[in-house]
Amino acid sequence: MHPNDMSKSNLISSYELTQAGDRYFDGLADKFSRSLYQAPRGELRLAMLDYLLPTMLQLNGQKVLDVGGGLGQQAAWFAERGHAVTMSEPSEEMLNYAKHWHRDVKSLPEEAVTYVQAPLQSLADQAPGPWALITCHAVLEWLGDPRAAVATLSTLLASGGQLSLMVFNRDALRFSNAVKGNLEKALSDRLAGKGKRQRLTPISPVTHADIEQWSAENGLRIETVAGIRVFQDYLRQPPTTPVERETLLALEKQYCRQDPHWRLGRYLLYTLSKPEITE
Numbered sequence: 001m002h003p004n005d006m007s008k009s010n011l012i013s014s015y016e017l018t019q020a021g022d023r024y025f026d027g028l029a030d031k032f033s034r035s036l037y038q039a040p041r042g043e044l045r046l047a048m049l050d051y052l053l054p055t056m057l058q059l060n061g062q063k064v065l066d067v068g069g070g071l072g073q074q075a076a077w078f079a080e081r082g083h084a085v086t087m088s089e090p091s092e093e094m095l096n097y098a099k100h101w102h103r104d105v106k107s108l109p110e111e112a113v114t115y116v117q118a119p120l121q122s123l124a125d126q127a128p129g130p131w132a133l134i135t136c137h138a139v140l141e142w143l144g145d146p147r148a149a150v151a152t153l154s155t156l157l158a159s160g161g162q163l164s165l166m167v168f169n170r171d172a173l174r175f176s177n178a179v180k181g182n183l184e185k186a187l188s189d190r191l192a193g194k195g196k197r198q199r200l201t202p203i204s205p206v207t208h209a210d211i212e213q214w215s216a217e218n219g220l221r222i223e224t225v226a227g228i229r230v231f232q233d234y235l236r237q238p239p240t241t242p243v244e245r246e247t248l249l250a251l252e253k254q255y256c257r258q259d260p261h262w263r264l265g266r267y268l269l270y271t272l273s274k275p276e277i278t279e
């Protein structure tokens with residue numbers, strides 16, 4: 001099964017936040033797959049990650065922990081490049097989906113991915129590492145306490161290790177609301193979603209200032225940052241032909257790391273490192 005073939009019969013109808021205020025994606029897999037990965041924005045996100053990750057990370061076949069791995073695309077990306085991947089995900093529905101899809105991907109080595117059904121908060125017990133490489137993409141904004149999550153990720157990281165962190169950008173959310181005419185919403189800064197029903201507006205959008213602060217609090221260094229989808233959401237005329245889509249991708253690649261453009265990327269992608277302990 002491919003992420004695009006998710007059947008509605010697999011849905012679980014539980015739309016509640018957890019006690020910690022997190023939004024697990026049980027009941028959302030189909031919508032998430034349709035509205036992101038079957039749409040041009042998901043395609044662009046994957047193309048940008050494919051372009052950026054080899055330049056932003058030092059990849060040498062090290063083991064990877066993918067936290068909140070969702071439908072499994074990032075785990076597959078690393079496994080196809082020779083990394084042993086542990087994919088953790090609290091939603092049974094998302095994890096099952098990833099497992100089924102991975103089984104069908106011919107280029108994926110058998111048993112390249114180990115699956116752990118667990119939230120980030122219990123990984124210190126269930127996948128303690130320490131890990132030389134951790135990815136946590138588009139997860140913090142679905143947590144009640146994203147700041148505590150950065151502290152947890154830091155404890156899982158080996159000294160000298162790298163954390164690839166991607167977060168939903170609160171400043172871009174304000175900007176896109178204004179562009180869409182939701183001026184009151186932008187003015188009053190009521191930007192966060194509530195995590196109810198099948199809404200995919202994140203409950204805890206994050207700013208660059210948050211990441212600067214939370215990294216510093218945990219002794220993590222920001223090595224690099226890029227904006228993902230700097231232009232796409234603001235286009236008045238979305239591309240309609242393959243040539244136009246290629247041109248948009250080229251534009252996104254050209255400016256994703258340049259000031260001021262990266263700051264309004266729909267997502268902010270960071271490489272954070274944990275300094276080596278020196279005697």
Ligand SMILES: C[S@@+](CC[C@H](N)C(=O)[O-])C[C@H]1O[C@@H](n2cnc3c(N)ncnc32)[C@H](O)[C@@H]1O
Nearest residue numbers: 022023024025068069070091119120137138139
């Ligand atoms: C927007 S999806 C991102 C999935 C994937 N990382 C990606 O980039 O496509 C957010 C994921 O975070 C998961 N999640 C929610 N709360 C979590 C928690 N406490 N720990 C780990 N993952 C969590 C959800 O179940 C969902 O699969």
